[in-house]
Amino acid sequence: MRKTLIVTNDFPPRPGGIQAFLHSMALRLDPSEVVVYASTWKHGPEGERATAAFDAEQPFEVVRDRTTMLLPTPRVTRRAAGLLREHGCRSVWFGAAAPLGLMAPALREAGAERVLATTHGHEAGWAQLPAARRLLRRIGEGTDTLTYLGEYTRSRIAAALTPEAAARMTRLPPGVDEKTFHPDSGGGAVRARLGLTERPVIVCVSRLVPRKGQDTLIRAMPRVLAEVPGAVLLIVGGGPYRERLEKLAAALRLGDAVRFTGAVPWEELPAHYGAGDVFAMPCRTRRGGLDVEGLGIVYLEASATGLPVVAGDSGGAPDAVLDGETGWVVRGGSPEETADRVTALLRDPRLRARMGQRGRRWVEERWRWDLLAEKLRTLL
Numbered sequence: 616m617r618k619t620l621i622v623t624n625d626f627p628p629r630p631g632g633i634q635a636f637l638h639s640m641a642l643r644l645d646p647s648e649v650v651v652y653a654s655t656w657k658h659g660p661e662g663e664r665a666t667a668a669f670d671a672e673q674p675f676e677v678v679r680d681r682t683t684m685l686l687p688t689p690r691v692t693r694r695a696a697g698l699l700r701e702h703g704c705r706s707v708w709f710g711a712a713a714p715l716g717l718m719a720p721a722l723r724e725a726g727a728e729r730v731l732a733t734t735h736g737h738e739a740g741w742a743q744l745p746a747a748r749r750l751l752r753r754i755g756e757g758t759d760t761l762t763y764l765g766e767y768t769r770s771r772i773a774a775a776l777t778p779e780a781a782a783r784m785t786r787l788p789p790g791v792d793e794k795t796f797h798p799d800s801g802g803g804a805v806r807a808r809l810g811l812t813e814r815p816v817i818v819c820v821s822r823l824v825p826r827k828g829q830d831t832l833i834r835a836m837p838r839v840l841a842e843v844p845g846a847v848l849l850i851v852g853g854g855p856y857r858e859r860l861e862k863l864a865a866a867l868r869l870g871d872a873v874r875f876t877g878a879v880p881w882e883e884l885p886a887h888y889g890a891g892d893v894f895a896m897p898c899r900t901r902r903g904g905l906d907v908e909g910l911g912i913v914y915l916e917a918s919a920t921g922l923p924v925v926a927g928d929s930g931g932a933p934d935a936v937l938d939g940e941t942g943w944v945v946r947g948g949s950p951e952e953t954a955d956r957v958t959a960l961l962r963d964p965r966l967r968a969r970m971g972q973r974g975r976r977w978v979e980e981r982w983r984w985d986l987l988a989e990k991l992r993t994l995l
């Protein structure tokens with residue numbers, strides 16, 4: 616591996632899948648061989664301070680741009696080129712290919728020998744719009760390798776690229792830290808704190824945005840409750856959709872059968888998964904394919920915790936479930952299908968245990984970060 620400049624708009628402490636992906640990978644590279652150039656997170660009064668505190672704890676250097684949204688402007692491109700030279704980096708890794716990968720030719724001119732760019736769900740969305748598609752094609756031409764999460768995103772993105780760039784694509788999905796997420800993660804304490812000790816719990820962990828399908832879960836609850844009285848839907852995560860979700864739960868008179876925890880700190884995340892009997896997130900594709908799931912790290916974190924998973928069929932989400940083995944894939948947006956699968960699991964402890972154990976084994980075999988980081992090193 617050459618010394619690498621990671622250029623990314625998405626980096627913790629801002630929460631999210633791309634952020635978690637990049638950070639987990641960066642931590643598994645030699646810290647003296649990594650420099651991160653990222654945007655600043657200013658969310659809330661604590662935002663900037665949280666960013667500085669986070670950076671101070673990293674084993675590698677993090678350089679923050681003053682902007683909250685890192686875009687391939689001439690100024691940002693000059694700064695990235697300057698950092699590349701100053702730190703003697705010979706590889707560049709764009710954490711998300713679109714749009715930052717447009718800087719690839721300039722960074723090559725500044726001395727980059729290898730340019731890697733990772734694609735997620737949104738690049739598959741870009742591939743559907745004519746103007747964005749042309750930009751994606753340019754990004755493909757300017758980089759050595761575009762990585763993809765799974766077959767769904769690969770096929771969509773490859774269709775926008777030149778045949779040569781499409782042939783250079785390689786798979787690099789995110790993984791799961793199977794030591795952090797495991798079946799004894801302290802879920803009992805979370806249940807006790809929330810007064811849920813004796814109740815069947817469906818847990819959903821995610822940002823609260825329409826695509827993730829927390830609304831479908833709420834709509835599924837009357838049907839679930841008819842079969843499993845006392846069941847509770849535990850919605851973990853924060854986001855702009857919360858008020859609408861709360862109103863929906865109130866309109867359906869679900870009372871304490873729907874509980875919101877808000878966003879939880881990283882260290883409490885495993886225990887929140889552990890508080891569930893079943894994990895469900897029936898994600899759906901929106902806006903004609905522009906808003907689509909790339910994979911869904913949350914499904915893998917749930918499997919690592921030993922929970923059976925009910926996933927939606929948006930984009931690459933089915934790649935994160937072995938349908939019928941680690942859980943089930945349902946039509947995103949269908950409260951009926953969601954309710955039926957969730958109910959079947961809540962009523963059958965043996966089935967839950969079997970699917971949970973299979974999920975745990977699958978994560979241990981296929982989704983371990985150390986295996987994936989090894990692949991990344993070879994690409995840099």
Ligand SMILES: Nc1nc2c(ncn2[C@@H]2O[C@H](COP(=O)(O)OP(=O)(O)O[C@H]3O[C@H](CO)[C@@H](O)[C@H](O)[C@@H]3O)[C@@H](O)[C@H]2O)c(=O)[nH]1
Nearest residue numbers: 631632633735736821852878879881908909910911912913
């Ligand atoms: N600390 C904390 N973490 C949270 C919370 N809510 C969600 N997360 C974490 O945020 C991450 C969410 O990742 P994904 O499930 O992958 O969803 P995403 O943010 O929409 O990510 C996008 O990029 C991923 C990587 O390519 C894709 O896997 C995903 O499908 C999507 O396209 C997971 O690690 C999850 O544990 C919270 O309240 N607190």
